[in-house]
Amino acid sequence: METNFIFAGFGGQGILLAGTILANAFMLEGKNVTWYPCYGAEMRGGTVNCEIVVSDSEVSSVHKQDTDYAIVLNQQSFDRFITRVKSGGTIVANSTLVAEARPRNDIKYVFVPMTKLANDLGTSKVTNVVSLGVLASACGIVKKEFLAKGIEKVLGEKKKDLIPLNIKALNIASNEGALV
Amino acid sequence: MTNNNEKVLIKGNYAIAQAAVNAGCQCYFGYPITPQTEIGEYLSGKMQELGRAYVCAESELGAINMVMGAVATGVKAMTSSSSCAISLMQEALSYAASDELPVVVVNVMRTGPGLGYIYPAQGDYNQAVYGGGNGDYNLIVLAPSTVQECVDLTYRAFYLAQKYRNPVMLLADGLLGQMMEPASFGEYPYPEIDVSSWALTGAKGREARKIYSVATDEKKQIQHICDLHRKFEAIAENETTYEEFETDDADIVLVAFGSMTRNIKAAMKVLRENGVKAGCFRPVTLNPFPHKQIYELARRGKEFAVVEMNMGQMFKDVKYAVEGLSRVSLINRACGEWLSVEEIVASVENILKGSRQLTASL
Numbered sequence: 332m333e334t335n336f337i338f339a340g341f342g343g344q345g346i347l348l349a350g351t352i353l354a355n356a357f358m359l360e361g362k363n364v365t366w367y368p369c370y371g372a373e374m375r376g377g378t379v380n381c382e383i384v385v386s387d388s389e390v391s392s393v394h395k396q397d398t399d400y401a402i403v404l405n406q407q408s409f410d411r412f413i414t415r416v417k418s419g420g421t422i423v424a425n426s427t428l429v430a431e432a433r434p435r436n437d438i439k440y441v442f443v444p445m446t447k448l449a450n451d452l453g454t455s456k457v458t459n460v461v462s463l464g465v466l467a468s469a470c471g472i473v474k475k476e477f478l479a480k481g482i483e484k485v486l487g488e489k490k491k492d493l494i495p496l497n498i499k500a501l502n503i504a505s506n507e508g509a510l511v
Numbered sequence: 512m513t514n515n516n517e518k519v520l521i522k523g524n525y526a527i528a529q530a531a532v533n534a535g536c537q538c539y540f541g542y543p544i545t546p547q548t549e550i551g552e553y554l555s556g557k558m559q560e561l562g563r564a565y566v567c568a569e570s571e572l573g574a575i576n577m578v579m580g581a582v583a584t585g586v587k588a589m590t591s592s593s594s595c596a597i598s599l600m601q602e603a604l605s606y607a608a609s610d611e612l613p614v615v616v617v618n619v620m621r622t623g624p625g626l627g628y629i630y631p632a633q634g635d636y637n638q639a640v641y642g643g644g645n646g647d648y649n650l651i652v653l654a655p656s657t658v659q660e661c662v663d664l665t666y667r668a669f670y671l672a673q674k675y676r677n678p679v680m681l682l683a684d685g686l687l688g689q690m691m692e693p694a695s696f697g698e699y700p701y702p703e704i705d706v707s708s709w710a711l712t713g714a715k716g717r718e719a720r721k722i723y724s725v726a727t728d729e730k731k732q733i734q735h736i737c738d739l740h741r742k743f744e745a746i747a748e749n750e751t752t753y754e755e756f757e758t759d760d761a762d763i764v765l766v767a768f769g770s771m772t773r774n775i776k777a778a779m780k781v782l783r784e785n786g787v788k789a790g791c792f793r794p795v796t797l798n799p800f801p802h803k804q805i806y807e808l809a810r811r812g813k814e815f816a817v818v819e820m821n822m823g824q825m826f827k828d829v830k831y832a833v834e835g836l837s838r839v840s841l842i843n844r845a846c847g848e849w850l851s852v853e854e855i856v857a858s859v860e861n862i863l864k865g866s867r868q869l870t871a872s873l
Contacts, residue, residue: 351691355520358693366520366691370546370629391777393690393770396851 332387334472335395338462339380339412340404340425345459348485349402350381352463353473356481357385360474365393378407385472400470402462403429404445413438423466425458441469448503457500464501475501518693523661523683524549526694527617530665531589532557534699536615538564538588540577542596545629546685547619550591575600575607575616582612583722585710587669591617593685594635595626598643604678605644608739609724611709613672617665617681619688622846631685632846633769636824639682640798647736649743651679651750652797656772658692664795670701675746676709682797684820686849687770747799754793755804757783761790763859764808766829767818768794771849775818778855789859797825802832809833816859818842818850840866 338350350366357364368381382398384390397420401412404425413435416422421439424431427446443465449458460482467473482497521529528550531539539558541551551567558565564581568574574590581588592600597618607614618639622632639652651671653664661683668679711720726732756776758764765775772793782789792808792815794801809815814837817826826841833839842858844850 351520354691358518358520364520364693367686368689370685370689389776390692390773392774392849392852393686393692394849396853 333384333391334386334399334470335382335384336400336402336466337380337382337398337412337415338402338404338459339378339408340459342377342379344379344404345456346379346404347381349459349463350383352460352478352481352485353466354383354481355484356474356477357383359480359484360477362386363388363390365390367393378405378411380408380412400466402466404458404462406430421469423462423469425462439469441465443504445504449500452496452500452503454496457497460497460500461504464504467501468505516695516697518695520691520693521658522549522689522691523655523658523687524619524689525553526658526661527591527665527681527683527688528553528557529696530662531615531669532561532563533696534666534669535587535703536563536589536669537586538566538578538581539590540566540568540574540581540588541590541592542568542571542574544593544596546621546631546688547591547593547617547683549688550617550619571596571599572603575603575614578614578616579603579607579610579612582614582672583610583711585706585712587613587615587673589615589617589669591619593619594621594623594632597635597638601638601643603644604650604680605642605646605648606724607678608644608648608650609646609735610722611676611739612678612722613669613676614678615668615672615681616678617668617683620682620684627846629685630847631687631689631770631820631849633684633771633820634822634824634846635682636768636797636819636821639680640800640824640828648739649677649746649798651675651677651746651799652682653679654682654769654795654797655687656768656770656793657694658687658690659694661687662694662696666699666701669699670704671746671750673704673706675742677742677746682769684769690770743799750796751799751801751803752795753801753804754791754795755808756791758790758792758808758813760788761813762788763863764790764792764813764815765818765855765859766792766794766805766815766825768797768825771818771820774850774852774855777852778818778859781852781856782859785856785860787859787863794825800828800832802828805829805832806834806836809836812837814838814840816840816842816862818855820844820846820849 354366425445426442
């Protein structure tokens, strides 16, 4: 069983970091996982994305044409990746920056005002971690306990003081009862 | 992240760099180029921490010549680069092979020819395997397919280079360099090689040694070339490695190298579900190439489809290996987005319907 996720948004929204936390969470759970970024002439303010594939057995191709889940934090990414969501798949969108439209009727939609929720915590910088919490609520195989471990692993000793804020961000969406 | 068995989520480039550190690489010389710049970035800090040498060279030509100088003294050293800049090192690699210097060079392939761009590709197969430098020489070429193998084959590269006094190229690709995957480093698993019989360590108390490739005596040069050739025959005999999956009952064997291996393995599973008896074969050493093993599969009546991100480079080696005994088809794309499992499955099914050769369009 193989599931893939695309994270996409503006450069600077912490897209690659969100993907890295998710990939670490899967690794810590003992699953096979890969993380692959779009790479090239990327810049702050441009678009960025990464793809995570998790599998019970060896991961096959790390970069696929379609995706089970797209987590999009801005409008451009919504427009670009909605076509790549598999029929029956899910798009998780940051409704602070994405208009709530449902152009396809064969996929599921989760709209949560992630940037607003992050701002409620005092900083839009944790929007990416809010999106992980939303994803965990929308997707059974993503588990919050391992995401929390993933956050600890990625932030490490150096950024230890940021862990409590990020754990709050991870939980805020479900605390708000904001979704699904 | 150093010597232990804990799994860490790590980029292929960083994995290569840390594995080089663990292998005892004392000197790194390099010049930045996407998609392998993280190797130099990582080592720029790490080598300084450990009191080893890191030099951001003035050019790739400078870097590879610095590696030659360093390894001539008996220490382990390496450089890393990508495609168009690896081309700048070809003269030195020919010299290093003739001088029998244990140079380790990492090529994280991007697309060419010429400057090309930073998309991943596998277009340097011919250059790596057949050599871009002059004269009769061979590099040992190792092609990792996962981040774990970026670690394991970097270890092996340092070991084989010193064991045989032969330049080794680790041939990775941009996809592998940029992706992250869990890997563990363990410890450098090979014995240290005694280099005291040839290394240039100062002639105090012994006769002076020279390492050079100029050959003004014809007979001696014939002997030298034959010695190099015999050495490589021994390498082929002892060090050729490959993987095969479900080839026993297979009618068609998919062949790939590097990170494309994971795609053919997944395609094989789908094909089997669709009732096609498919198997997989993957050379780990591209040079020496597992000709014998492919010939043996051909002799047992299997046909082949080579899947690669170039215009059919390893394809020719597989054709050569089967000696006309069976059909060899090509499934390929020039560069960029790796052939998907679905594309490979569809291409194989087309081949079995009679289509000879398939070049995937954009």
